[in-house]
Amino acid sequence: MQRYDYDLIASWIPERSRVLDLGCGDGVLMAGLAATNAAVGYGIEIDDGNVLASVKNGVNVLQTDIESGLASFEDNSFDFVILSQTLQAMRNAESVLNEMLRVGREGIVTFPNFGYWRHRLDILRGRMPESKALPYKWYDTPNIHLCTVKDFEDLCVTVGAEILDERVLHEGRTVSILPNLLGSLGVFRFRRKP
Amino acid sequence: MSDLDPRSVGAAVAQRAGFLEPLILKAGKTLASYELVYETYGKLNADRSNAILVCHALSGSHHVAGFYADDPKKVGWWDNLIGPGKAIDTDRFFVIGVNNIGGCHGSTGPASIDRATGKPYGAAFPVVTVEDWVVSQARLMDRLGITKLAGAIGGSLGGMQALQWTLTFPDRIGHAFVIAAAPRLSTQNIAFNDVARQAIVSDPDFHGGNFYAHKAVPARGLKLARMLGHITYLSEDMLMEKFGRVLKRSELGFNYDVEFEIESYLRYQGDKFAQVFDANTYLLMTKALDYFDPAKESGGNLARALSAARAGFFVASFKSDWRFPPQRSRELVKALVASKKAVTYAEIDAPHGHDAFLLDDARYHQLIAAYVDNIATEIGVGDRAAPLQLAKGEIEEMSAYASERGGA
Numbered sequence: 387m388q389r390y391d392y393d394l395i396a397s398w399i400p401e402r403s404r405v406l407d408l409g410c411g412d413g414v415l416m417a418g419l420a421a422t423n424a425a426v427g428y429g430i431e432i433d434d435g436n437v438l439a440s441v442k443n444g445v446n447v448l449q450t451d452i453e454s455g456l457a458s459f460e461d462n463s464f465d466f467v468i469l470s471q472t473l474q475a476m477r478n479a480e481s482v483l484n485e486m487l488r489v490g491r492e493g494i495v496t497f498p499n500f501g502y503w504r505h506r507l508d509i510l511r512g513r514m515p516e517s518k519a520l521p522y523k524w525y526d527t528p529n530i531h532l533c534t535v536k537d538f539e540d541l542c543v544t545v546g547a548e549i550l551d552e553r554v555l556h557e558g559r560t561v562s563i564l565p566n567l568l569g570s571l572g573v574f575r576f577r578r579k580p
Numbered sequence: 581m582s583d584l585d586p587r588s589v590g591a592a593v594a595q596r597a598g599f600l601e602p603l604i605l606k607a608g609k610t611l612a613s614y615e616l617v618y619e620t621y622g623k624l625n626a627d628r629s630n631a632i633l634v635c636h637a638l639s640g641s642h643h644v645a646g647f648y649a650d651d652p653k654k655v656g657w658w659d660n661l662i663g664p665g666k667a668i669d670t671d672r673f674f675v676i677g678v679n680n681i682g683g684c685h686g687s688t689g690p691a692s693i694d695r696a697t698g699k700p701y702g703a704a705f706p707v708v709t710v711e712d713w714v715v716s717q718a719r720l721m722d723r724l725g726i727t728k729l730a731g732a733i734g735g736s737l738g739g740m741q742a743l744q745w746t747l748t749f750p751d752r753i754g755h756a757f758v759i760a761a762a763p764r765l766s767t768q769n770i771a772f773n774d775v776a777r778q779a780i781v782s783d784p785d786f787h788g789g790n791f792y793a794h795k796a797v798p799a800r801g802l803k804l805a806r807m808l809g810h811i812t813y814l815s816e817d818m819l820m821e822k823f824g825r826v827l828k829r830s831e832l833g834f835n836y837d838v839e840f841e842i843e844s845y846l847r848y849q850g851d852k853f854a855q856v857f858d859a860n861t862y863l864l865m866t867k868a869l870d871y872f873d874p875a876k877e878s879g880g881n882l883a884r885a886l887s888a889a890r891a892g893f894f895v896a897s898f899k900s901d902w903r904f905p906p907q908r909s910r911e912l913v914k915a916l917v918a919s920k921k922a923v924t925y926a927e928i929d930a931p932h933g934h935d936a937f938l939l940d941d942a943r944y945h946q947l948i949a950a951y952v953d954n955i956a957t958e959i960g961v962g963d964r965a966a967p968l969q970l971a972k973g974e975i976e977e978m979s980a981y982a983s984e985r986g987g988a
Contacts, residue, residue: 441950
């Protein structure tokens with residue numbers, strides 16, 4: 387899958403930042419941030435194959451469950467905590483967000499926008515959405531907590547997060563007109579409200 | 581295994597190094613002189629940057645890989661990991677196995693002759709610690725012309741040594757592989773060790789540790805110690821799967837003879853071990869385990885204790901290991917992260933319990949191989965000559981037992 391959010395994330399991260407990438411997959415984002423932004427930090431991953439791929443990509447990867455394993459990280463111990471296209475697979479998305487706010491100075495979350503027009507159209511037609519952003523059958527998907535851009539804005543209010551930057555992308559381009567309808571990927575940067 | 585096996589380091593030759601410079605031990609005592617036996621595999625490169633030290637655990641030795649020309653069945657204890665094209669690739673790395681001081685495989689230990697008395701040390705052999713071993717290993721590296729290790733690797737007590745290397749000699753080690761280990765033993769672990777020690781010291785043949793003079797061997801005590809240890813090195817599921825409640829005979833005997841297969845297996849393992857291992861060494865190794873606690877001098881703050889380290893860390897645990905469970909490795913990882921160290925941590929879903937670190941598991945070996953390849957890139961010793969080949973069809977100890985006995 388093309389990760390359109392990676393370039394945007396990289397543009398937000400100053401050099402030599404300490405970064406924690408939750409659900410780092412094959413580690414490509416962390417490896418890129420290390421190469422281009424001289425970032426240091428760790429990827430968190432639960433899947434054996436992804437852990438191996440991350441090691442092969444030279445990433446410091448910790449095999450831990452995001453939903454139980456963040457307790458071992460100290461408060462404000464990272465400049466950025468990233469959750470890239472993983473929120474929707476979390477059992478308790480709210481507590482993960484709270485943990486991100488505790489561990490990092492800033493958080494970055496990206497997620498497939500359920501409000502994207504094709505998804506809405508699928509629903510209108512009486513079907514669960516399937517798209518490039520949501521490439522799964524409803525009965526065989528890791529995604530259990532899908533949300534729209536507006537829903538995520540609400541969750542930020544609920545957990546006391548101040549949104550610092552908010553973009554909605556479609557195939558790498560920022561969508562500025564009717565983003566919650568025309569964009570397929572939400573990208574948020576936030577911090578705990580001072 | 582034979583000379584023809586392209587994945588074996590081939591016939592290994594044990595070497596011996598004598599050290600006349602006294603070794604001042606943590607116990608406050610001094611070892612005036614000592615010898616270390618070791619083996620090496622692969623070639624040290626021109627800039628002497630490709631050395632990986634293998635640290636052994638309780639019952640291990642310097643014979644890590646390959647076999648002996650005069651005893652081809654005596655295969656190194658980590659042969660499945662180390663060799664040409666294996667995870668620790670001897671085509672590119674120079675690998676050193678060393679028997680620790682206090683051991684019973686050739687290095688100076690309790691059974692060695694004390695030059696001061698002309699008799700075996702026995703009970704007079706000082707208690708040595710992980711820190712002492714690391715210092716003695718560093719002297720061997722000096723002897724071999726190795727200023728800085730590319731890495732040190734070990735499981736269990738061996739992992740503790742790899743970890744200690746990063747603290748005692750932060751500038752002399754690039755990476756530490758700390759596998760199925762712990763930053764210090766749990767209460768339960770110390771308790772197990774003490775039962776093992778009590779089994780040995782209460783054997784009438786122990787003679788307060790001076791059994792050599794009595795031409796005796798506390799084999800019963802050592803056997804019990806090993807039987808207890810062995811149970812804790814395996815997972816409950818593994819024991820159940822391998823032995824279940826299978827009886828040696830078709831019916832219950834209503835007596836105290838060997839009846840269940842597991843009894844037979846443990847006694848066999850215990851007897852075998854007691855024939856070859858030294859009881860004083862067993863005591864000493866368990867004490868070294870109990871004493872290891874790098875955080876102690878930092879008021880229990882492990883992260884602070886680790887701050888001196890400059891190495892990269894590869895930490896791994898096995899989900900079914902209840903002697904050194906993942907939780908203990910996570911404590912280490914947490915402290916390494918808090919101390920801002922480079923660390924990779926894998927929690928491997930292998931069923932074998934603590935012994936999994938010695939066994940051949942594709943996920944585990946692939947991870948080590950990938951990490952070793954990164955070290956190779958870092959020190960510039962190139963890529964693998966051929967793609968990684970994972971060991972397969974290697975005989976596990978329990979299967980070997982089963983075949984020896986004509987099937988479990």
